[in-house]
Amino acid sequence: MPELPEVETIRRGLAPVLTGRTLARVVLNRGDLRFPLPKGFAHALSGATVTRIDRLGKYLLVRLEGDRIWLIHLGMSGRIRIADDGDDGIGIGVHDHVIVTIDDGRRLIFCDPRRFGFMDLFAADDLVRHPRLNGLGPDPLSATFSAAYLAGRLEKKAAAIKVTLMDQAVVAGMGNIYASESLFRAAIAPTRAACGLAAKEVSRLAKAIVAVFTEAIDAGGSTLRDHRRPSGELGEFQSRFAVYGRAGEPCLVCGAGGDAGRIQRIVQAGRATYYCPSCQR
DNA sequence: CTTTGGGCCTGGACGC
DNA sequence: TGCGTCCAGGCCCAAA
Numbered sequence: 001m002p003e004l005p006e007v008e009t010i011r012r013g014l015a016p017v018l019t020g021r022t023l024a025r026v027v028l029n030r031g032d033l034r035f036p037l038p039k040g041f042a043h044a045l046s047g048a049t050v051t052r053i054d055r056l057g058k059y060l061l062v063r064l065e066g067d068r069i070w071l072i073h074l075g076m077s078g079r080i081r082i083a084d085d086g087d088d089g090i091g092i093g094v095h096d097h098v099i100v101t102i103d104d105g106r107r108l109i110f111c112d113p114r115r116f117g118f119m120d121l122f123a124a125d126d127l128v129r130h131p132r133l134n135g136l137g138p139d140p141l142s143a144t145f146s147a148a149y150l151a152g153r154l155e156k157k158a159a160a161i162k163v164t165l166m167d168q169a170v171v172a173g174m175g176n177i178y179a180s181e182s183l184f185r186a187a188i189a190p191t192r193a194a195c196g197l198a199a200k201e202v203s204r205l206a207k208a209i210v211a212v213f214t215e216a217i218d219a220g221g222s223t224l225r226d227h228r229r230p231s232g233e234l235g236e237f238q239s240r241f242a243v244y245g246r247a248g249e250p251c252l253v254c255g256a257g258g259d260a261g262r263i264q265r266i267v268q269a270g271r272a273t274y275y276c277p278s279c280q281r
Numbered sequence: 282c283t284t285t286g287g288g289c290c291t292g293g294a295c296g297c
Numbered sequence: 298t299g300c301g302t303c304c305a306g307g308c309c310c311a312a313a
Contacts, residue, residue, distance in 0.1 A: 003306060034289075034308080058307080076307050077291075095291085114290045116307055132308090159284070168308085175306055222306085270286065272305090 002074050004058060004140070004173030005216035005237065010080055011055045013230035017082055017106065018050040018062065025101040033097060034075060034118040041121055045070060045100070057136050057172030067124040073132070075116025082230045083107045108230075136172040140209050145171075147206040154194040154202060161197060161205075162190035163269045171209065177222065177244045180274045182209045184243045189280040190273045191266070215240070243274040251276040 002010070026042040038044075048068065054061040062070035074080075085105030092099065098110040098119070110117075120130070128134060137153070138144035150171075157164045165171055165179045174182075183190050185208035188201055197205070216222060221235035229235070242252050247265035254276065255261025266273050 006306080073307085075290095076305070112290095113292065114305090114307095116290070118308095157283095163284090166307095177306060269284085 002058065002078070002221070003175030003178050004055075005178070005213055006221035006235065007058050007060060007074065007173070008055055008141075008217050009221035009229050009235060010074075011053050011060055014060070014062075014080065014082075014108075015053045017230065018053060018102065018108070020050065022047065022049045022103040023100050024103045027099045027101075029092075029097050029099070033112060033115050037119060038121055041119070044068075044121055055139070056133065057139055057168060058175070059133065059136075061127075063124070069122055069124050069127060071120040071122070071130070071132070072110070073118050075112060075114065075118070077114040078110065078112040078117035080230050081109050081111070081232060083109055135169050137167075137169045139172045140174075140206075140213055145206070145210070147203040150206045151199060151202045154197055157194035159194055160190060160268055161188060161192050161194045162273050164194040165209075166269075166271070173213070174209070176271050176273075177241070178209075178212055178216070180244050181212050181242060184275060184280060185212055187279050187281065189277070190268065190275050243276060245274065247274060251279055254278050 023045055024047075026045045028037065028042050031037055048064040048066070048070070050062055051065055052063045054063065058073060060072040062072065064070060072080075083106060092109070093111060095113040096109050096111045097115070100108040102108065110119075120132070122130065138149060153170045154161070154164060157170075162179050162183060165174050165182065166176065168174070180190065182205065186201065186205040188197065188205060216237040219235060219237035219240065220229060220233060222237040222241070223234040243263050246263045249255075249263050251261040251263055255263075261276065261278050263274055264277055266275075
């Protein structure tokens with residue numbers, strides 16, 4: 001479900017709730033999400049104190065005292081909510097797979113109907129070797145991401161730029177929505193070969209990615225289906241999509257009238273892509 | 282090596 | 298209302 005901006009929104013919501021607190025009790029309502037939880041997961045997590053929460057692409061890294069990391073990926077439908085002490089009005093649903101009671105009485109509830117999400121718990125030293133993380137490209141909101149970096153990665157890729165952008169080894173955190181939005185912002189057609197972009201276009205694209213992600217985070221992420229912040233608040237960015245989900249509608253930039261300025265939906269690598277054939281070349 | 286397509290799951294929207 | 302079909306924000310893995 002969530003792409004980088006939604007995961008970052010969740011990180012920001014979670015950090016003040018968890019930092020410095022101890023995870024008093026961990027209850028698993030099933031032993032597997034997408035993958036089996038590591039052996040002894042609940043026991044090892046209980047009693048741990050949270051020192052910091054980081055994010056890498058779409059991954060949450062909950063850092064624990066004793067140099068361990070609780071890794072969380074939300075998959076497509078994962079949600080985290082915080083229930084206040086004594087607040088059982090929300091109840092525990094059938095898809096609330098992991099429930100962590102915090103030492104202040106609140107509870108962190110991980111809900112994931114489709115179970116594409118997963119968790120892990122490992123020593124911080126193993127971070128760089130972790131099979132899910134060691135192939136990740138730079139996070140676009142970190143200093144390691146730049147136009148020069150992107151140019152270096154794209155020049156070897158014959159695949160379409162939109163498909164390439166979604167490769168987590170190229171841009172960690174990019175997903176289907178923001179790939180379309182970034183390309184629109186950069187005025188580049190999603191079907192272009194990645195290696196065929198001019199330096200100027202790559203530079204525009206790198207800027208567009210950072211800008212779109214930054215604006216989406218400022219808006220609290222996008223609320224499609226059921227993404228929401230841990231507090232329950234909804235994100236707003238979906239109302240600012242320029243192309244995603246707008247097939248047939250007039251382009252916000254050029255679509256004052258006529259067919260040229262209508263948003264098109266195509267399928268690339270099995271995923272929907274939205275773009276303006278007139279603005280994006 | 283790279284690239285593509287199917288699979289994993291469930292729920293919601295839509296058409297009849 | 299009920300049923301079937303299609304679609305969905307991600308990722309892995311097998312096959313070509």
